[in-house]
Amino acid sequence: MGKTPVMADVAKEAGVSHQTVSRVLNGHPNVRGETRTRVMAAIDKLGYRRNLTARALATRRSRTLGVVSFDTTLYGPASTVYGISQAARQAGYFVSIVSLKSIDRQHVRDAMAYLGDQGVDGIVVVAPQRAAAGVLADLPRGVPVVAVQGGGADGVPLVRVDHFEGGLAATRHLLELGHQTVWHVRGPTGWIEAEAREEGWRAALSAAGRRIPEPLQGDWSPAAGYRAGRILAEEGASAVFVSNDQMALGLLRAFTELGVDVPGRVSIVGFDDIPESEYFSPPLTTIRQDFAAVGRGSIEQLLRRIEGVETLPPLVVPPVLVVRGSTSGR
Amino acid sequence: MGKTPVMADVAKEAGVSHQTVSRVLNGHPNVRGETRTRVMAAIDKLGYRRNLTARALATRRSRTLGVVSFDTTLYGPASTVYGISQAARQAGYFVSIVSLKSIDRQHVRDAMAYLGDQGVDGIVVVAPQRAAAGVLADLPRGVPVVAVQGGGADGVPLVRVDHFEGGLAATRHLLELGHQTVWHVRGPTGWIEAEAREEGWRAALSAAGRRIPEPLQGDWSPAAGYRAGRILAEEGASAVFVSNDQMALGLLRAFTELGVDVPGRVSIVGFDDIPESEYFSPPLTTIRQDFAAVGRGSIEQLLRRIEGVETLPPLVVPPVLVVRGSTSGR
DNA sequence: CGAGGTATTGTTAGCGCTAACACATGGCGA
DNA sequence: TCGCCATGTGTTAGCGCTAACAATACCTCG
Missing domain, CATH: 1.10.260.40 (lambda repressor-like DNA-binding domains)
Incomplete structure (x- = not known):
């Protein structure tokens, strides 16, 4: 039949x-x-x-991993999730993705329950916000979890890019070019990576014994960068480390509008290296994150965890400074 | 216990x-x-x-939908997939996503088999390339499929943005500003949306009785746009319709480098309205796609299909012209 | 030549759930 | 009063697979 x-x-x-x-x-x-x-x-x-459903029922293993992420239309999360799913597939696992609009405790918990019900063998949480990290404390019943790009919790392995190091490198680069100090446009509060980048910036300035200007508050959006740019133009800043490339674009726009030459009068360093950055005017000097490495690392850690390895040291992926046309000497 | x-x-x-x-x-x-x-x-x-696995085995329904997409780090596909998964969740379905690096017949077929094995109740294929559309002809055993942003096949419902209309609107806008003709930088061959946008452009020029210049070949990347920009500067083009915003960014870069003022000497219209476009220098006039609507529409069509409705007319989402600073009159 | 392996295959019993039917009630009209 | 039906609940069989054990056959070695 x-x-x-x-x-x-x-x-x-x-x-x-x-x-x-x-x-x-x-x-x-x-x-x-x-x-x-x-x-x-x-x-x-x-x-x-x-029939994999029957197989899953009999073996009590689904060979499916869950991924919880925040706003996958942003380049960073999208790339991370992509890296994770490629790595998972490579390892012979299926991937089930839940993309959250906002990361609060409740939503993350719901998402994990949702995945837990579906019988995933493990979960990767792309949780760059402090609020999300808290949720990891109350894990779902017995499903191994790995946190990515965020804050860890007791017993939850962590994989992340070294944002502190990135902030340090960006700021050092600007100082080495001869700038007296470096301003900073940071990411939204509550974002662990924003905080780490800011710390790196502070550390570099402190180490060089320079004045630390008040950082400007951003929210990752070009609009926030634009606003910050107008203020910085007025302040007469000569070097700025911006916490992501989209905001750096906003700065560029503001400076262009005001006739402030980049890099002639102001040097700018971004963070992420989105595909567009190379074609900004001028091309943006930025810090590149290796999202594929983060993906691979997180799956590796998760599989180890599934196989019963107890504690794992956090895996930290180094970022890379990419020098382009938006920075120059004094 | x-x-x-x-x-x-x-x-x-x-x-x-x-x-x-x-x-x-x-x-x-x-x-x-x-x-x-x-x-x-x-x-x-x-x-x-x-235990949803047991439930799925007993009911032969998994309440999970599969999504096959091409490169989800691109803004368009990422937004489409996001829209789809939001809509699916709303409808009480789980979503399993497979993100392909390249869309050829074999990969798409594998992905569909992969999802089929997993027991999904239906599949949404984000298949903007002609090659992918072909695969839809040989459907997997009895799983309903909906195609998004691509070419349909017999009996496969289709949901897409009206790219032809978008190309038409972009070109008309430029003609109405008084430009004699409009050049075009198209997307890669084999991409249905690229072809439709080009057709829209041709139709608008024909209708106005204008000369139709040879379109320049692009591949969606800013680099391709940059190359096209250098050529167009030489040609002395006064208006360009570019098939996506990333390439438009490349054009802007090329023109800036060559000292060609936009929109003073050249007007540019892009396509997609990525979040960055508003902050390009100058802000980019572009055609916006409603990805959320596409997502909702595709899930709706898929659920209908699962419930046994036979043929469904293609759902076409209208695009919107967003006028910014990159276009002006002669 | 027989005890004790070792390959190879079959049989049985679940995994945790739902579908289909069977079995009790109790209320109601004839 | 009896039969009939609606309502609520229990019982029995699967869904399609794997795990565990049982049962063969075929060796090898002392």
Whole structure:
């Protein structure tokens, strides 16, 4: 008949028991070569595909990993999630993604419950906000979790880019070019990476014994960068480290509008290296994050965790300074 | 004991049969109110959560939808997928996403098999390339499919933005500003939306009886736009319709470098309205796509399809012209 | 030549849920 | 009073797979 064949059908076709079919499918060693080929032929002939739902029920393993992320239309999260899913696929896992509009405790918890119900073997939480990190404390029943780009919690392995180091490198670069001090446009409060970048900036200035100007508050958007740019133009800033590339674009726009030459009068360093940055006017000097490495690392940590390894040191991915045309010496 | 409770545990706790628990959970009408509360209390007390894998096996419905998409780090696909998953969640479905690096027949087919094995109830294919559309012809066994932003196939419902109309509107806008003709930087061959935008551009020029210049070939990247920009500067183009905003950024960069004023000497219209466009220098006039509407529409069509509705007319979402600073009159 | 392996296959019993039917009640009209 | 039906609940069989054990056959070695 026309319905999809099941294992029993294959078994009958090949003249063996369904269990032998299962053995062939699972690469069990103790199957005679001749039997194996016969089963394979039957599978081919019937166009059989194994029912993974039934398999998951029987094995209590779904071979599916869950990913919880915040706003996947942003370049950073999107790239991270992409890196994660590529790595998961490579490792033979399916991926189920929940993309949240806002990260508050309740939403993250719901998302994890949602994934837990679905029977995922583990969860990667892309939780760059402090609020989300808190949720990790009350883990769902027995599902291993890895936190990415965020704050860890007790017993939750962490994978992240070294944002502190990035802030440090960006600021040092500007100081080495001869700027007296470096201003900073930071990301929204509550974002761990924003805070770490700011700390790196402060550390670099402190180490060089320079004045630390009051940082300007941003929210990642170009609009916020634009506003900050207008203020900085008035302040007569000569060097600015901006916490992401989109805001840096806003600064560029503001400076262009006001006739302030970049990098002639002001040097700017961004963060992320979005694909557009290279074609800003001028091309943006920025800090590149290796999202693929973060993805691979998080899956690796998660799989280790699933296999029962207890504590894992946080995996920290180094960022890279990419020098382009938006920075120059005094 | 410490293991997760199953339905039978709840039943015992509430002093009913497991089937009654099932009835309560599924909102079956014929359950006495008092029984219902007793069961609910037991569920609460034990912290019971229903095993969706078992449910899926028994019902042969997973309440999960699959999404196949191309490069979700691009703004367009990312936004589309986001819209789709929001809409799916709203409708009470889980979403499983496969993000492909390249769309060729084989990859798309693999992805669909992968999702099919996982037992999804339906699949949304974000397939903007002609090659992908071909695959839809050989559907997987009985799983409903909806195509998004791409080319349809027989019997596959389609949801897309009206790219032709977008190209038309962009070109008309430039003609109305008094430009003699409009050049075009198109997207990569094989992309249906690129072709539709180009057709819209051609149609507008034809209708106005203007010369149709040879379109320049792009690949969506700012780098391609930059190359096109250098050529167009040489050609002395006064108006350009670029098939996406990233390439338009490349053009802006090229013109800035060459000292060609935008919009003084050249007017530019992009496509997509990425978040950055508003802060380009000058802010980019572009065609906005409503990705959320596409997402909602595709889920709606897919659910209809799952419920057995046979043929559905393609859903076409109108684009919107957003006028900013990159266009002006002659 | 028989005890004790070792490959190879089959049989049985679940995984946790829902569907379908069976079985009690109790109310109502004839 | 009896039969009939609606209402509520329990019982039984799966869904399609794997795990665990059982049952063969075939060796090997002393």
